[in-house]
Amino acid sequence: MATDDPRPAGRTDESHPSLLEERIDGESVFQGKLLKVYRDRVRAPDGHEQTFEYTLHPGAAVVIPMLDDGRLVLERQWRYPLNRSFLEFPAGKLNPGEDPLEAVRRELAEETGYRAAEWAKLGEMHPVIAYSTEVIHLFMAKGMVAGESAREKGECLELVVMSPEALFDAIYSGEVTDSKTLSCAVWLDRILRGVWQPVWKTLPL
Amino acid sequence: MATDDPRPAGRTDESHPSLLEERIDGESVFQGKLLKVYRDRVRAPDGHEQTFEYTLHPGAAVVIPMLDDGRLVLERQWRYPLNRSFLEFPAGKLNPGEDPLEAVRRELAEETGYRAAEWAKLGEMHPVIAYSTEVIHLFMAKGMVAGESAREKGECLELVVMSPEALFDAIYSGEVTDSKTLSCAVWLDRILRGVWQPVWKTLPL
Numbered sequence: 001m002a003t004d005d006p007r008p009a010g011r012t013d014e015s016h017p018s019l020l021e022e023r024i025d026g027e028s029v030f031q032g033k034l035l036k037v038y039r040d041r042v043r044a045p046d047g048h049e050q051t052f053e054y055t056l057h058p059g060a061a062v063v064i065p066m067l068d069d070g071r072l073v074l075e076r077q078w079r080y081p082l083n084r085s086f087l088e089f090p091a092g093k094l095n096p097g098e099d100p101l102e103a104v105r106r107e108l109a110e111e112t113g114y115r116a117a118e119w120a121k122l123g124e125m126h127p128v129i130a131y132s133t134e135v136i137h138l139f140m141a142k143g144m145v146a147g148e149s150a151r152e153k154g155e156c157l158e159l160v161v162m163s164p165e166a167l168f169d170a171i172y173s174g175e176v177t178d179s180k181t182l183s184c185a186v187w188l189d190r191i192l193r194g195v196w197q198p199v200w201k202t203l204p205l
Numbered sequence: 206m207a208t209d210d211p212r213p214a215g216r217t218d219e220s221h222p223s224l225l226e227e228r229i230d231g232e233s234v235f236q237g238k239l240l241k242v243y244r245d246r247v248r249a250p251d252g253h254e255q256t257f258e259y260t261l262h263p264g265a266a267v268v269i270p271m272l273d274d275g276r277l278v279l280e281r282q283w284r285y286p287l288n289r290s291f292l293e294f295p296a297g298k299l300n301p302g303e304d305p306l307e308a309v310r311r312e313l314a315e316e317t318g319y320r321a322a323e324w325a326k327l328g329e330m331h332p333v334i335a336y337s338t339e340v341i342h343l344f345m346a347k348g349m350v351a352g353e354s355a356r357e358k359g360e361c362l363e364l365v366v367m368s369p370e371a372l373f374d375a376i377y378s379g380e381v382t383d384s385k386t387l388s389c390a391v392w393l394d395r396i397l398r399g400v401w402q403p404v405w406k407t408l409p410l
Contacts, residue, residue: 007285007286007287007288008287008288009288010287010288010289011288011289011290016281016283016290016363018361018363019281019282019283019290019361019362019363020283021283021285021361023285029235029237030234030235030242032234032242032244032258033256033258034257034258034335034336035242035258035259035260035336037235037237037240037242039237040285042285044358044359044360044361045283045361046358046359046361048358048359049359050359051238052239052285052286053237053238053239053240054240054285054286055240055260055286055336076221076224077224078221078224078225078226078250079331079334079335080212080226080228080245080247080257080259081212081257081259081260081334081335081336081337081338082212082213082215082331082334082338083212083213083214083215083216084215084216085216085221085224086331086334088334123376123377123379123382124379124382125382125383125384125387126284126287126291126382126383126384127332127333127384128332128333128337128339128384129284129286129287129291129293129383129384130239130284130286131239131240131260131286131337132286132333132336133286133287134333135382153249153251153253154249154251154253154254154255155249156223156224156226156249156250156251157224158221158223158224168395171328171391172328172395172401174328174329177328177329177330177331177340178330178331178334179330179331179332179333179334179384179385179387179388180384182330182384182387182388182391183384183387183388185391186376186387186390186391186394189391189394189395190373190377190394196377
Protein backbone atom coordinates (compact mmCIF):
# COMPACT_ATOMS: atom_id res chain seq x y z
CA MET A 1 0.00 0.00 0.00
CA ALA A 2 1.63 3.23 -1.10
CA THR A 3 1.27 6.11 1.37
CA ASP A 4 1.80 9.83 1.39
CA ASP A 5 4.94 10.86 3.24
CA PRO A 6 4.15 10.28 6.95
CA ARG A 7 7.34 11.87 8.30
CA PRO A 8 7.59 15.21 10.12
CA ALA A 9 8.00 18.25 7.90
CA GLY A 10 11.68 18.24 8.77
CA ARG A 11 13.99 21.16 8.33
CA THR A 12 14.93 22.97 5.19
CA ASP A 13 18.63 22.73 6.02
CA GLU A 14 19.34 25.02 3.11
CA SER A 15 22.99 25.08 4.06
CA HIS A 16 23.28 21.33 3.53
CA PRO A 17 21.32 20.49 0.37
CA SER A 18 24.10 18.12 -0.70
CA LEU A 19 23.10 15.72 2.09
CA LEU A 20 19.38 15.48 1.31
CA GLU A 21 18.00 11.96 0.92
CA GLU A 22 15.00 12.03 -1.40
CA ARG A 23 11.88 9.91 -0.87
CA ILE A 24 10.87 7.89 -3.94
CA ASP A 25 7.86 6.14 -2.40
CA GLY A 26 6.91 4.17 0.68
CA GLU A 27 4.44 1.87 2.34
CA SER A 28 3.05 1.07 5.76
CA VAL A 29 4.39 -2.33 6.84
CA PHE A 30 3.08 -2.59 10.42
CA GLN A 31 0.41 -0.57 12.23
CA GLY A 32 0.52 -1.56 15.88
CA LYS A 33 -0.70 0.10 19.03
CA LEU A 34 2.64 1.86 19.69
CA LEU A 35 4.75 1.16 16.60
CA LYS A 36 3.68 2.45 13.18
CA VAL A 37 6.34 1.10 10.85
CA TYR A 38 7.00 2.35 7.34
CA ARG A 39 9.41 1.22 4.65
CA ASP A 40 10.42 3.82 2.08
CA ARG A 41 12.52 3.74 -1.06
CA VAL A 42 15.02 6.58 -0.89
CA ARG A 43 17.58 8.11 -3.25
CA ALA A 44 20.83 9.17 -1.57
CA PRO A 45 22.72 12.31 -2.67
CA ASP A 46 25.16 10.10 -4.62
CA GLY A 47 22.23 8.59 -6.57
CA HIS A 48 22.35 5.26 -4.73
CA GLU A 49 18.89 3.82 -4.01
CA GLN A 50 18.22 2.30 -0.59
CA THR A 51 15.30 1.43 1.68
CA PHE A 52 14.73 2.86 5.14
CA GLU A 53 12.50 1.35 7.81
CA TYR A 54 11.31 3.59 10.63
CA THR A 55 8.49 4.08 13.10
CA LEU A 56 6.37 7.16 13.71
CA HIS A 57 6.17 8.44 17.30
CA PRO A 58 3.95 11.17 18.81
CA GLY A 59 6.82 12.65 20.87
CA ALA A 60 7.49 12.60 24.60
CA ALA A 61 8.60 14.81 27.48
CA VAL A 62 10.91 14.25 30.46
CA VAL A 63 11.57 16.30 33.59
CA ILE A 64 14.40 16.78 36.10
CA PRO A 65 12.32 17.21 39.29
CA MET A 66 14.39 18.94 42.00
CA LEU A 67 13.22 19.05 45.62
CA ASP A 68 13.81 22.11 47.81
CA ASP A 69 16.81 20.36 49.43
CA GLY A 70 18.44 19.90 46.01
CA ARG A 71 17.78 16.17 45.69
CA LEU A 72 16.22 14.72 42.53
CA VAL A 73 13.17 12.48 42.07
CA LEU A 74 13.77 9.53 39.76
CA GLU A 75 11.82 6.36 39.00
CA ARG A 76 12.88 2.75 38.81
CA GLN A 77 10.73 1.04 36.24
CA TRP A 78 10.76 -2.29 34.40
CA ARG A 79 11.52 -1.86 30.71
CA TYR A 80 10.16 -4.93 29.01
CA PRO A 81 12.20 -4.91 25.75
CA LEU A 82 15.46 -5.00 27.73
CA ASN A 83 14.12 -7.41 30.32
CA ARG A 84 15.32 -5.36 33.31
CA SER A 85 14.57 -2.27 35.33
CA PHE A 86 16.04 1.18 34.68
CA LEU A 87 16.59 4.25 36.83
CA GLU A 88 15.24 7.25 34.92
CA PHE A 89 13.73 10.71 35.21
CA PRO A 90 9.91 10.83 35.01
CA ALA A 91 8.67 10.97 31.41
CA GLY A 92 5.82 10.07 29.16
CA LYS A 93 4.41 10.18 25.65
CA LEU A 94 2.43 13.15 24.41
CA ASN A 95 -1.25 12.64 23.77
CA PRO A 96 -2.28 13.71 20.25
CA GLY A 97 -1.99 17.50 20.02
CA GLU A 98 -0.85 17.83 23.65
CA ASP A 99 1.55 20.61 24.65
CA PRO A 100 4.83 19.08 25.91
CA LEU A 101 4.78 21.10 29.15
CA GLU A 102 1.21 20.01 29.88
CA ALA A 103 2.15 16.41 29.11
CA VAL A 104 5.11 16.36 31.45
CA ARG A 105 3.18 18.06 34.27
CA ARG A 106 0.49 15.39 33.86
CA GLU A 107 3.01 12.55 33.80
CA LEU A 108 4.93 13.86 36.84
CA ALA A 109 1.72 14.10 38.86
CA GLU A 110 0.33 10.73 37.71
CA GLU A 111 3.53 8.78 38.18
CA THR A 112 5.05 10.40 41.28
CA GLY A 113 2.26 12.44 42.90
CA TYR A 114 4.47 15.54 42.82
CA ARG A 115 3.31 18.85 41.46
CA ALA A 116 5.76 21.67 40.79
CA ALA A 117 5.38 25.44 40.85
CA GLU A 118 8.39 26.39 38.73
CA TRP A 119 9.14 25.00 35.30
CA ALA A 120 11.86 25.56 32.72
CA LYS A 121 12.15 24.17 29.19
CA LEU A 122 15.75 23.06 28.66
CA GLY A 123 15.87 21.70 25.14
CA GLU A 124 14.95 18.79 22.92
CA MET A 125 16.47 15.41 22.28
CA HIS A 126 16.07 12.85 19.48
CA PRO A 127 16.62 9.38 20.99
CA VAL A 128 16.95 7.30 17.85
CA ILE A 129 17.46 9.28 14.67
CA ALA A 130 18.18 6.14 12.62
CA TYR A 131 14.72 4.57 12.89
CA SER A 132 12.15 6.71 14.75
CA THR A 133 10.63 10.16 14.44
CA GLU A 134 10.54 10.49 18.25
CA VAL A 135 11.52 13.80 19.85
CA ILE A 136 11.72 14.21 23.65
CA HIS A 137 11.23 17.63 25.22
CA LEU A 138 13.48 18.23 28.26
CA PHE A 139 12.22 20.17 31.30
CA MET A 140 13.33 20.98 34.84
CA ALA A 141 10.94 21.53 37.77
CA LYS A 142 11.35 23.18 41.19
CA GLY A 143 8.97 24.17 43.98
CA MET A 144 7.85 20.55 44.31
CA VAL A 145 4.86 19.58 46.46
CA ALA A 146 4.18 15.91 47.25
CA GLY A 147 0.72 14.41 46.72
CA GLU A 148 -1.13 11.30 45.62
CA SER A 149 -0.02 9.53 42.47
CA ALA A 150 -2.57 8.16 39.99
CA ARG A 151 -0.77 5.45 38.08
CA GLU A 152 -2.46 3.58 35.29
CA LYS A 153 -3.07 -0.14 35.56
CA GLY A 154 0.15 -2.02 34.86
CA GLU A 155 2.27 1.07 35.56
CA CYS A 156 4.39 -0.22 38.44
CA LEU A 157 7.39 1.78 39.58
CA GLU A 158 9.46 2.79 42.60
CA LEU A 159 10.38 6.38 43.39
CA VAL A 160 14.08 6.98 44.07
CA VAL A 161 15.22 10.26 45.61
CA MET A 162 18.93 10.97 45.19
CA SER A 163 21.43 13.83 45.19
CA PRO A 164 22.84 15.10 41.89
CA GLU A 165 26.27 13.73 42.88
CA ALA A 166 24.74 10.29 43.52
CA LEU A 167 23.17 10.47 40.05
CA PHE A 168 26.50 11.32 38.41
CA ASP A 169 28.17 8.51 40.36
CA ALA A 170 25.46 6.16 39.05
CA ILE A 171 26.15 7.29 35.49
CA TYR A 172 29.91 6.83 35.95
CA SER A 173 29.41 3.32 37.38
CA GLY A 174 27.09 2.28 34.53
CA GLU A 175 23.99 2.01 36.70
CA VAL A 176 22.18 4.82 34.80
CA THR A 177 22.21 4.37 31.01
CA ASP A 178 18.81 5.66 29.83
CA SER A 179 19.35 8.21 27.04
CA LYS A 180 16.76 10.76 28.18
CA THR A 181 18.21 10.70 31.70
CA LEU A 182 21.76 11.13 30.35
CA SER A 183 20.60 13.98 28.12
CA CYS A 184 19.05 15.70 31.15
CA ALA A 185 22.34 15.17 32.99
CA VAL A 186 24.22 17.35 30.47
CA TRP A 187 21.91 20.22 31.41
CA LEU A 188 21.84 19.43 35.13
CA ASP A 189 25.63 19.46 35.41
CA ARG A 190 25.96 22.84 33.69
CA ILE A 191 22.95 24.39 35.46
CA LEU A 192 24.29 23.38 38.89
CA ARG A 193 27.68 24.93 38.00
CA GLY A 194 25.95 28.13 36.83
CA VAL A 195 27.23 27.76 33.26
CA TRP A 196 23.74 27.50 31.78
CA GLN A 197 20.74 29.42 33.15
CA PRO A 198 17.26 27.97 32.67
CA VAL A 199 14.41 30.41 32.13
CA TRP A 200 11.89 29.70 34.91
CA LYS A 201 8.20 30.35 34.85
CA THR A 202 5.75 29.94 37.71
CA LEU A 203 2.62 27.89 37.11
CA PRO A 204 -0.38 27.17 39.36
CA LEU A 205 -0.06 23.84 41.19
CA MET B 206 3.41 -17.22 14.84
CA ALA B 207 4.46 -17.79 18.44
CA THR B 208 8.15 -17.33 19.10
CA ASP B 209 10.61 -18.07 21.85
CA ASP B 210 11.59 -15.00 23.84
CA PRO B 211 13.84 -12.98 21.48
CA ARG B 212 14.86 -10.35 24.06
CA PRO B 213 18.30 -10.02 25.67
CA ALA B 214 18.85 -12.10 28.80
CA GLY B 215 18.31 -8.95 30.84
CA ARG B 216 19.38 -8.51 34.40
CA THR B 217 18.32 -10.45 37.42
CA ASP B 218 17.60 -7.26 39.36
CA GLU B 219 17.08 -9.36 42.47
CA SER B 220 16.62 -6.21 44.49
CA HIS B 221 13.58 -5.22 42.45
CA PRO B 222 11.52 -8.38 41.88
CA SER B 223 8.33 -6.41 42.58
CA LEU B 224 8.76 -4.55 39.26
CA LEU B 225 9.20 -7.58 36.99
CA GLU B 226 6.92 -7.73 33.96
CA GLU B 227 6.35 -11.35 32.97
CA ARG B 228 6.16 -12.54 29.36
CA ILE B 229 3.06 -14.62 28.60
CA ASP B 230 3.74 -15.20 24.91
CA GLY B 231 4.65 -13.26 21.79
CA GLU B 232 4.88 -13.21 18.04
CA SER B 233 6.97 -11.72 15.28
CA VAL B 234 4.89 -9.05 13.51
CA PHE B 235 7.43 -7.56 11.07
CA GLN B 236 10.81 -8.87 9.94
CA GLY B 237 12.48 -6.13 7.92
CA LYS B 238 16.06 -5.44 6.96
CA LEU B 239 16.70 -3.21 10.01
CA LEU B 240 13.57 -3.52 12.15
CA LYS B 241 12.56 -6.88 13.65
CA VAL B 242 9.31 -6.12 15.42
CA TYR B 243 7.70 -8.33 18.05
CA ARG B 244 4.44 -8.03 19.94
CA ASP B 245 4.28 -9.79 23.29
CA ARG B 246 1.54 -10.33 25.85
CA VAL B 247 2.88 -9.35 29.25
CA ARG B 248 1.65 -9.55 32.84
CA ALA B 249 2.50 -6.51 34.97
CA PRO B 250 3.40 -6.86 38.67
CA ASP B 251 -0.14 -5.76 39.60
CA GLY B 252 -1.57 -8.61 37.49
CA HIS B 253 -2.73 -6.32 34.68
CA GLU B 254 -2.23 -7.84 31.21
CA GLN B 255 -0.86 -5.61 28.44
CA THR B 256 0.87 -5.93 25.07
CA PHE B 257 4.30 -4.52 24.26
CA GLU B 258 5.65 -3.88 20.78
CA TYR B 259 9.40 -3.55 20.36
CA THR B 260 12.20 -4.07 17.86
CA LEU B 261 15.39 -6.09 18.23
CA HIS B 262 18.67 -4.29 17.52
CA PRO B 263 22.23 -5.69 17.25
CA GLY B 264 23.73 -2.79 19.25
CA ALA B 265 25.93 0.09 18.19
CA ALA B 266 29.00 2.07 19.20
CA VAL B 267 29.85 5.79 19.18
CA VAL B 268 33.13 7.66 19.69
CA ILE B 269 34.24 11.11 20.85
CA PRO B 270 37.24 11.60 18.51
CA MET B 271 39.59 14.27 19.91
CA LEU B 272 42.36 15.78 17.80
CA ASP B 273 45.76 16.69 19.29
CA ASP B 274 44.67 20.36 19.46
CA GLY B 275 41.64 19.40 21.58
CA ARG B 276 39.04 19.87 18.86
CA LEU B 277 36.44 17.17 18.14
CA VAL B 278 35.49 15.42 14.90
CA LEU B 279 31.75 15.24 14.29
CA GLU B 280 29.63 14.36 11.26
CA ARG B 281 26.67 16.08 9.67
CA GLN B 282 24.46 13.43 8.19
CA TRP B 283 20.94 13.27 6.78
CA ARG B 284 18.60 11.27 9.01
CA TYR B 285 15.76 10.15 6.81
CA PRO B 286 13.04 9.45 9.45
CA LEU B 287 13.28 13.04 10.71
CA ASN B 288 13.68 14.51 7.24
CA ARG B 289 16.69 16.67 8.18
CA SER B 290 20.39 16.53 8.89
CA PHE B 291 21.95 16.08 12.35
CA LEU B 292 25.32 16.92 13.85
CA GLU B 293 26.57 13.82 15.69
CA PHE B 294 29.61 11.91 16.83
CA PRO B 295 30.73 9.09 14.50
CA ALA B 296 28.87 5.85 15.21
CA GLY B 297 27.64 2.66 13.65
CA LYS B 298 25.85 -0.62 14.19
CA LEU B 299 27.71 -3.72 15.33
CA ASN B 300 28.05 -6.53 12.86
CA PRO B 301 26.82 -9.86 14.27
CA GLY B 302 29.22 -10.97 17.01
CA GLU B 303 31.47 -7.92 16.53
CA ASP B 304 33.35 -6.45 19.50
CA PRO B 305 32.09 -2.86 20.15
CA LEU B 306 35.63 -1.41 20.15
CA GLU B 307 36.43 -3.11 16.83
CA ALA B 308 33.13 -1.86 15.41
CA VAL B 309 33.73 1.75 16.38
CA ARG B 310 37.34 1.72 15.10
CA ARG B 311 36.01 0.38 11.78
CA GLU B 312 33.22 2.97 11.60
CA LEU B 313 35.53 5.87 12.50
CA ALA B 314 37.98 4.87 9.77
CA GLU B 315 35.30 4.17 7.14
CA GLU B 316 33.27 7.32 7.78
CA THR B 317 35.98 9.89 8.59
CA GLY B 318 39.29 8.39 7.45
CA TYR B 319 40.72 8.93 10.94
CA ARG B 320 42.51 6.23 12.87
CA ALA B 321 43.31 6.65 16.55
CA ALA B 322 46.10 5.27 18.74
CA GLU B 323 44.46 5.72 22.14
CA TRP B 324 41.03 4.42 23.09
CA ALA B 325 38.93 4.49 26.24
CA LYS B 326 35.57 2.82 26.91
CA LEU B 327 33.38 5.31 28.74
CA GLY B 328 30.10 3.54 29.32
CA GLU B 329 26.91 2.34 27.72
CA MET B 330 23.66 4.01 26.77
CA HIS B 331 20.19 2.69 25.96
CA PRO B 332 18.59 5.11 23.47
CA VAL B 333 15.00 3.93 23.57
CA ILE B 334 14.14 1.62 26.45
CA ALA B 335 10.41 1.75 25.68
CA TYR B 336 10.55 -0.01 22.31
CA SER B 337 14.00 -1.25 21.29
CA THR B 338 16.68 -3.55 22.66
CA GLU B 339 19.41 -1.25 21.31
CA VAL B 340 22.47 -0.52 23.46
CA ILE B 341 25.15 1.95 22.36
CA HIS B 342 28.72 1.59 23.64
CA LEU B 343 30.43 4.94 24.29
CA PHE B 344 34.14 5.45 23.53
CA MET B 345 36.66 8.29 23.36
CA ALA B 346 39.69 8.33 21.03
CA LYS B 347 42.93 10.35 21.00
CA GLY B 348 46.14 10.19 19.00
CA MET B 349 44.19 10.73 15.80
CA VAL B 350 45.80 10.34 12.37
CA ALA B 351 43.96 11.49 9.23
CA GLY B 352 43.61 9.19 6.22
CA GLU B 353 41.28 8.13 3.43
CA SER B 354 37.66 7.40 4.25
CA ALA B 355 35.88 4.43 2.68
CA ARG B 356 32.20 5.25 2.84
CA GLU B 357 29.59 2.84 1.63
CA LYS B 358 27.36 3.73 -1.31
CA GLY B 359 24.61 6.08 -0.14
CA GLU B 360 26.59 7.08 2.97
CA CYS B 361 26.92 10.82 2.37
CA LEU B 362 28.15 13.04 5.18
CA GLU B 363 30.17 16.14 5.98
CA LEU B 364 32.94 16.20 8.61
CA VAL B 365 32.67 19.03 11.13
CA VAL B 366 35.63 19.84 13.39
CA MET B 367 34.74 21.94 16.43
CA SER B 368 35.98 22.81 19.90
CA PRO B 369 34.29 21.27 22.96
CA GLU B 370 32.96 24.71 23.90
CA ALA B 371 31.43 25.11 20.44
CA LEU B 372 29.77 21.71 20.90
CA PHE B 373 28.30 22.70 24.26
CA ASP B 374 27.11 25.99 22.76
CA ALA B 375 25.42 23.98 19.99
CA ILE B 376 23.68 21.80 22.59
CA TYR B 377 22.53 24.85 24.55
CA SER B 378 21.17 26.50 21.38
CA GLY B 379 19.28 23.36 20.32
CA GLU B 380 21.45 22.67 17.26
CA VAL B 381 22.72 19.33 18.66
CA THR B 382 19.92 17.02 19.88
CA ASP B 383 21.08 13.50 18.99
CA SER B 384 20.88 11.28 22.08
CA LYS B 385 24.18 9.44 21.61
CA THR B 386 25.99 12.76 21.11
CA LEU B 387 24.34 14.24 24.24
CA SER B 388 25.23 11.11 26.22
CA CYS B 389 28.86 11.47 25.13
CA ALA B 390 28.70 15.13 26.21
CA VAL B 391 28.02 14.14 29.84
CA TRP B 392 31.32 12.26 29.82
CA LEU B 393 33.22 14.85 27.80
CA ASP B 394 32.28 17.69 30.17
CA ARG B 395 33.41 15.77 33.25
CA ILE B 396 36.55 14.35 31.60
CA LEU B 397 37.67 17.82 30.46
CA ARG B 398 37.16 19.13 34.02
CA GLY B 399 39.16 16.21 35.45
CA VAL B 400 36.19 14.89 37.45
CA TRP B 401 36.09 11.58 35.58
CA GLN B 402 39.24 9.80 34.33
CA PRO B 403 38.95 7.49 31.33
CA VAL B 404 41.17 4.41 31.27
CA TRP B 405 43.23 4.67 28.07
CA LYS B 406 44.76 1.85 26.11
CA THR B 407 47.08 2.15 23.13
CA LEU B 408 46.19 0.17 20.01
CA PRO B 409 48.07 -0.23 16.71
CA LEU B 410 46.85 2.19 14.03
